[in-house]
Amino acid sequence: MNWTRVFYIILVIGLVSFFFSQLLFGGSAADVKPLTEVASLAAEGKVAEIVVQENDLDITLKGGASIVSRKEPEIGIAETLKNLGVPEAQLSNINIKVASPSQWGGWISILGTLLPLVLIGLFFFFILRQAQGAGNQAMSFGKSKARMFTGDKPTVTFDDVAGADEAKEELNEVVEFLREPEKFISLGARIPKGVLMVGPPGCGKTLMAKAVSGEAGVPFFSISGSEFVEMFVGVGASRVRDLFEQAKRNSPCIIFVDEIDAVGRQRGAGLGGSNDEREQTLNQILVEMDGFDTDTNVIVIAATNRPDILDPALLRPGRFDRRVVLDRPDWQGREKILGVHTKGKPLSSSVDLNAIAKMTVGFVGADLENLVNEAAILAARRNSKQIDMLDFQSAMEKIIMGPERKSRVINAQEKEIIAYHEAGHALVAKMLPDADPVHKVSIVARGQAGGVTMYLPEDDKSLMSRDYFKTKITVVMGGRAAEEIMFPTVTTGASDDLQRATKLARAMVTRYGMSEKIGLLTYGKKEELVFLGKEIGEHRSYSEEIARTIDLEVRKLVLDAYENAKQILSEHRDKLVEVADLLMNQETIDAPTFNAVFS
Numbered sequence: 001m002n003w004t005r006v007f008y009i010i011l012v013i014g015l016v017s018f019f020f021s022q023l024l025f026g027g028s029a030a031d032v033k034p035l036t037e038v039a040s041l042a043a044e045g046k047v048a049e050i051v052v053q054e055n056d057l058d059i060t061l062k063g064g065a066s067i068v069s070r071k072e073p074e075i076g077i078a079e080t081l082k083n084l085g086v087p088e089a090q091l092s093n094i095n096i097k098v099a100s101p102s103q104w105g106g107w108i109s110i111l112g113t114l115l116p117l118v119l120i121g122l123f124f125f126f127i128l129r130q131a132q133g134a135g136n137q138a139m140s141f142g143k144s145k146a147r148m149f150t151g152d153k154p155t156v157t158f159d160d161v162a163g164a165d166e167a168k169e170e171l172n173e174v175v176e177f178l179r180e181p182e183k184f185i186s187l188g189a190r191i192p193k194g195v196l197m198v199g200p201p202g203c204g205k206t207l208m209a210k211a212v213s214g215e216a217g218v219p220f221f222s223i224s225g226s227e228f229v230e231m232f233v234g235v236g237a238s239r240v241r242d243l244f245e246q247a248k249r250n251s252p253c254i255i256f257v258d259e260i261d262a263v264g265r266q267r268g269a270g271l272g273g274s275n276d277e278r279e280q281t282l283n284q285i286l287v288e289m290d291g292f293d294t295d296t297n298v299i300v301i302a303a304t305n306r307p308d309i310l311d312p313a314l315l316r317p318g319r320f321d322r323r324v325v326l327d328r329p330d331w332q333g334r335e336k337i338l339g340v341h342t343k344g345k346p347l348s349s350s351v352d353l354n355a356i357a358k359m360t361v362g363f364v365g366a367d368l369e370n371l372v373n374e375a376a377i378l379a380a381r382r383n384s385k386q387i388d389m390l391d392f393q394s395a396m397e398k399i400i401m402g403p404e405r406k407s408r409v410i411n412a413q414e415k416e417i418i419a420y421h422e423a424g425h426a427l428v429a430k431m432l433p434d435a436d437p438v439h440k441v442s443i444v445a446r447g448q449a450g451g452v453t454m455y456l457p458e459d460d461k462s463l464m465s466r467d468y469f470k471t472k473i474t475v476v477m478g479g480r481a482a483e484e485i486m487f488p489t490v491t492t493g494a495s496d497d498l499q500r501a502t503k504l505a506r507a508m509v510t511r512y513g514m515s516e517k518i519g520l521l522t523y524g525k526k527e528e529l530v531f532l533g534k535e536i537g538e539h540r541s542y543s544e545e546i547a548r549t550i551d552l553e554v555r556k557l558v559l560d561a562y563e564n565a566k567q568i569l570s571e572h573r574d575k576l577v578e579v580a581d582l583l584m585n586q587e588t589i590d591a592p593t594f595n596a597v598f599s
C-alpha cells in the first residue's frame, strides 16, 4: 500500500467536498430578504416573531411561514423597523427574542475559513516531499548524483583485481601521485589529469578505478555517463559543475566517469535533435578538466568499451591522454581471477582452478565471478559443505546455455576453428616477405572477432605500394583460407576479414588508381558520417558499365589473394598445425614464441 497515494486521495476528497458544501449551504444566503420587505410585512401586521442571533434574523410570519433577514449591526431591530416606518402599535405585537450566540457557530465559521487553507497547505507539502523523494529530480535536479565512497576506508585494493598487471603498473603512478602530491608538484612534474580505461564489459574497469582510490586512500566520486543525459536541458552541464566542485573540496580524490561514451561521442553530428544536451555536458567536462590547476589534485578516470566513437577532444593532451587497456583475460588471468573469487570459499580437493580456467575461454571477470557464485549455489542445493568440481561444471553449462549471456563463450570445436583461422593469418604474414611482422596472435575474443592477430608497424607507412596492398589482402584472406583447408565447412568467423579485404581492394581500384583496367581516375566520393564514426556509403557518380568493371577488378584482386593464401598454407601445412596447436594450448602467443616455430 502506498501511503502517499492514500494521502493524496484523502486530500482531494476533502477539498472537493469542502467546496461542494460551501456551494450547498452557503447558497441559503441568497434567500435573505431585505429589511424593507420585513418592515412592510411588519407594517401590515403579518410578523409574529423575530429571533435575533447576532445580526441574523429568523422571522416567523403569522401564517407559520418563516423568512430570514439580516439587521444592521449595532442598531436594535426594533429601532430599525421604527425608522423604516413601522407603526408603534404593530411593533409591540411582534415578539422579539434575542438568542444567546451559539458556541459551535463561532467554531464552525473559524473552521470554515481555516480548513481550506490547511488542506491546501498539506497538499503542497506532500507534493514537495514527493518530488524530493524521487531522486532529487524536480527540486534539486542540478545537483550531481555522484556518490561518495569514503577514502579512509578503502575496501578494494589492487589485490582484488587479478591479472591485469600492465594496467596496475600504469595506474601505480596515479596512486603514488594521489598519495603524495607534493612530492611530484615540487619537482614540477606534469600530473595526469585524466585516465581512460578501455575494455569490454565485465573486465574490471569499475573495479580497477575503485582499487586505485583504495590503494591511494582517497575519496572516490563516481557517476555514469548515462546519468548525465537524463532529464532536462542544461542539467547535465550543471551536474558536471557540481560534481567537480564537490571533488575539488575533497581533493586529493578520484572522479570516476563510467560509460563516458554516453556523453563523449563525437560532437557536431547525429541523428535526431537531442544532441545539444550531450554536447553541453561534454563541453562542461572539458572546461572543468582544462580549469584544473597544477595543485587541484583531482584525477578523472573514465571508462568505456567504445573508445572508437569518442570525441577526439577528449583524448587531447591534458585530458584523457593516458589510456589503460583492460582486455579479456587469458587462461593465466582467468586462473588468478578464479583464485580471487574462490578465496574463503570451501573448495573440495577435486577442484582444479587451472582446468576451469582453460575451459572458460572467452569469460571475463564478471563471468567468472558469476560462475563461482553459481557453483556455490549448486553446492548449497546439494546440502554439501564444499564446492565440487562437478558444481563448477554444471554451473558452466548453465551459464553457457543461459539465454541472457551477452559475452562470447566458445566450445572446443569453435576454439579449434578460431585457432586455425588466426594461425592462417599469422602464417601467411610470416611467409610473405613484405608483410608486417606478426606481433601477437591470440584466440581470446576481441570485440566481434573470435581472435586476433596483431602486426607490428600497423598503418604506420605513409606511402603504400600496390604490392603491399596485395600482400595485405592476402594476409587478411589467410584466416578463411586456413579454415577451408582444415575443415569440411567454412564459418561466419571470417565475415569481418572478407569485408576488410573487399574494402582494401575497392580502394585500390577506385581511389588509388592501382588497377590497369580502371586506370588513374577515381570513382565515388568518400562519405563519412561522424556520428557513426565510419564510412557508411559512397556516392555513385559513374555508369553501370564502369561499376561492373570495378566489381570485376575488386573480385579478381580478392580471389587472387585468396588463392595465393591457400597455396601458401597448403605448402606449410605442418607449420599451420603447429601454430594452431600452440594457440589452443596457450591462447595467446607472442612474437618470439611464434617465430620459434620456424627456426
Ligand code: ADP
Binding pocket: 160, 161, 162, 163, 164, 199, 200, 201, 202, 203, 204, 205, 206, 207, 208, 303, 337, 340, 364, 365, 366, 367, 369
Ligand atoms: P566493467 O566496469 O569493466 O564492466 P566491473 O569492474 O564492473 O567491470 O566488473 C564486474 C565484476 O567482475 C567485478 O565486481 C569483479 O567481481 C569481477 N571482476 C572483473 N574483473 C576482475 C578481475 N580482474 N579480478 C577480479 N574480479 C574481477
Ligand code: MG
Binding pocket: 202, 205, 206, 207, 258, 303
Ligand atoms: Mg563498469
Ligand code: ZN
Binding pocket: 421, 425, 479, 480, 493, 494, 497
Ligand atoms: Zn580473421
